[in-house]
Amino acid sequence: MSSRVGRWLLPGFTALVVAFLFAPIVVMIAFSFNNPRGHQNITWQGFTLDNYLTIWSRPDITDPMVTSLTVAIVSTVVATAFGTMIALALTRYEFSGRGALNLLIFIPMSAPEIILGASLLTLWVSLGAGRGFLTILVAHIMFNISYVVVTIRARLIGFNKSLEEAGMDLYANERTVFWKVTFPLIFPGILAAALLAFALSIDDYIITLFSAGHTVTFPLWVYGASRIGIPPEVNALGTLFFMIAFVFIAVQVWAGRRGQGEAGAPVPVASR
Amino acid sequence: MGGGRRRLTPYLLLLPGAAWLLVFFAVPMALMLVMSLQQGSVSGGYHLTWNWGIYPEVAGQYGNLFIRSIGFALTATVLTLAIGYPVAYTIAFYGGRLKNALLLVVIMPFFVSFVIRTLNWRMVLSDNGLVFGTLKDLGWLDPAFRFLATPASVIFGLTYNFLPFMVLPLYVALEKIDRRMIEAAGDLYANRARAFLRITFPLSLPGVVAGSLLTFIPAVGDFINADIIGARNPEVAMVGNVIQRLFLSVNDFPAAAALGFVLVAGTMFLVGLYTLVVGTEGLTS
Numbered sequence: 001m002s003s004r005v006g007r008w009l010l011p012g013f014t015a016l017v018v019a020f021l022f023a024p025i026v027v028m029i030a031f032s033f034n035n036p037r038g039h040q041n042i043t044w045q046g047f048t049l050d051n052y053l054t055i056w057s058r059p060d061i062t063d064p065m066v067t068s069l070t071v072a073i074v075s076t077v078v079a080t081a082f083g084t085m086i087a088l089a090l091t092r093y094e095f096s097g098r099g100a101l102n103l104l105i106f107i108p109m110s111a112p113e114i115i116l117g118a119s120l121l122t123l124w125v126s127l128g129a130g131r132g133f134l135t136i137l138v139a140h141i142m143f144n145i146s147y148v149v150v151t152i153r154a155r156l157i158g159f160n161k162s163l164e165e166a167g168m169d170l171y172a173n174e175r176t177v178f179w180k181v182t183f184p185l186i187f188p189g190i191l192a193a194a195l196l197a198f199a200l201s202i203d204d205y206i207i208t209l210f211s212a213g214h215t216v217t218f219p220l221w222v223y224g225a226s227r228i229g230i231p232p233e234v235n236a237l238g239t240l241f242f243m244i245a246f247v248f249i250a251v252q253v254w255a256g257r258r259g260q261g262e263a264g265a266p267v268p269v270a271s272r
Numbered sequence: 273m274g275g276g277r278r279r280l281t282p283y284l285l286l287l288p289g290a291a292w293l294l295v296f297f298a299v300p301m302a303l304m305l306v307m308s309l310q311q312g313s314v315s316g317g318y319h320l321t322w323n324w325g326i327y328p329e330v331a332g333q334y335g336n337l338f339i340r341s342i343g344f345a346l347t348a349t350v351l352t353l354a355i356g357y358p359v360a361y362t363i364a365f366y367g368g369r370l371k372n373a374l375l376l377v378v379i380m381p382f383f384v385s386f387v388i389r390t391l392n393w394r395m396v397l398s399d400n401g402l403v404f405g406t407l408k409d410l411g412w413l414d415p416a417f418r419f420l421a422t423p424a425s426v427i428f429g430l431t432y433n434f435l436p437f438m439v440l441p442l443y444v445a446l447e448k449i450d451r452r453m454i455e456a457a458g459d460l461y462a463n464r465a466r467a468f469l470r471i472t473f474p475l476s477l478p479g480v481v482a483g484s485l486l487t488f489i490p491a492v493g494d495f496i497n498a499d500i501i502g503a504r505n506p507e508v509a510m511v512g513n514v515i516q517r518l519f520l521s522v523n524d525f526p527a528a529a530a531l532g533f534v535l536v537a538g539t540m541f542l543v544g545l546y547t548l549v550v551g552t553e554g555l556t557s
Contacts (some may be wrong), residue, residue, distance in 0.1 A: 117490045118532045
């Protein structure tokens with residue numbers, strides 16, 4: 001590439017795009033320290049840490065957080081278990097119906113989220129099922145399974161079967177080989193899949209909206225609380241989540257670099 | 273090994289997850305089609321009358337809405353491609369040892385919740401907010417100028433929120449290109465622009481197609497951007513907004529289901545075309 005384009009134009013453009021990407025994040029962090037008078041949090045009024053301190057004593061904020069965390073943890077555990085099993089079946093066994101299974105996994109990821117939410121609502125209405133915590137949980141497990149399968153499958157494809165065969169040669173039975181050889185080897189993939197599932201679940205608004213009834217998750221609370229302006233507490237919590245994710249990823253990258261291996265591959269992000 | 277147990281193992285492994293997807297994804301999809309063909313009301317109950325007439329009816333009533341949604345989503349897709357391609361190219365070709373770190377920097381803003389990100393854009397872009405308020409104070413902009421609630425504002429939100437869906441597949445495709453092919457083009461006296469157009473760009477096309485699908489599909493069904501940055505202006509509403517309203521506020525389930533089914537059918541058509549190219553194995557790998 002000609003030196004000017006390569007050295008200045010492309011990096012300059014990329015830097016501008018990064019600035020664009022971070023713009024609302026910078027605003028969020030700044031306004032999480034704002035001390036607004038009244039409910040409009042749109043101009044800078046003064047620095048305070050109150051927004052970080054008061055959130056913990058407000059049940060209207062903590063209850064949705066607890067709901068979201070519970071849904072995220074349970075749906076992650078279930079979806080990761082189910083998804084790992086499907087990924088194992090797809091990569092190490094021959095069976096009929098693979099094409100149909102691949103479609104069943106792919107279509108939920110490729111359909112617009114509103115369709116997943118709306119069709120589930122149709123199911124709840126047809127069954128006469130009341131909407132609430134359980135229906136949210138069912139929905140989250142459903143949309144997480146596909147992402148788990150895809151993530152773990154990517155790791156399993158490069159898997160070296162000879163290690164398992166060696167285990168068998170040493171008279172280990174199938175179960176022992178699985179837990180002593182296979183599982184430890186695919187564990188990084190399972191962990192990455194679980195992290196992705198957790199991130200998708202805790203941030204989901206659209207699908208949850210259709211299955212929620214009167215139950216309020218954290219994204220639903222944020223949406224409801226921000227009809228007019230953004231309460232500074234929303235930005236404080238957004239900043240906290242961002243910082244936690246940042247530290248987590250930084251540690252993962254650092255560990256991955258030290259390990260010189262695949263462990264440092266970035267976890268795809270929940271951004272829908 | 274071998275024998276019956278071995279043959280059953282894959283089915284036992286995939287049973288719980290596949291059953292979950294069947295019951296809570298495939299069945300609801302079918303139910304939505306059935307629901308669209310029913311008539312009645314929430315209070316009086318619905319009866320299946322095979323009312324196929326609902327489809328021409330919603331096509332007439334909401335045709336413009338579909339055209340607008342497709343227009344917004346297409347524009348946003350082209351913009352994410354125009355913005356994302358140079359970024360992915362820079363990281364893939366000039367990232368060096370920092371490639372992974374740069375990629376993380378690009379996706380890091382998306383660790384913040386979709387809703388919170390979009391709400392903060394609404395604040396930044398509001399009539400008297402950081403950007404336009406400042407320009408108005410400086411006298412560079414008509415005080416009556418409004419960006420929120422315009423088609424451009426919704427397209428802006430879609431472009432921002434779906435940019436990583438474009439950058440990641442583009443990066444994967446560009447990163448895979450064998451640099452020697454580009455050098456070879458240079459050796460054969462192709463100038464850099466020609467080498468890019470004849471070698472690099474064609475080889476990155478799988479990423480362009482995947483990224484465009486991954487951006488267009490969620491964008492066309494999105495309602496959060498039109499709701500927040502579009503400020504609920506009915507003139508910039510997208511099909512998702514109407515589906516949401518019909519399902520959750522108006523309770524006109526058949527019309528909502530029909531709209532939803534048209535949206536999913538359109539999406540599946542696009543995915544089907546893509547599947548023809550990559551095959552079903554390619555979908556999940």
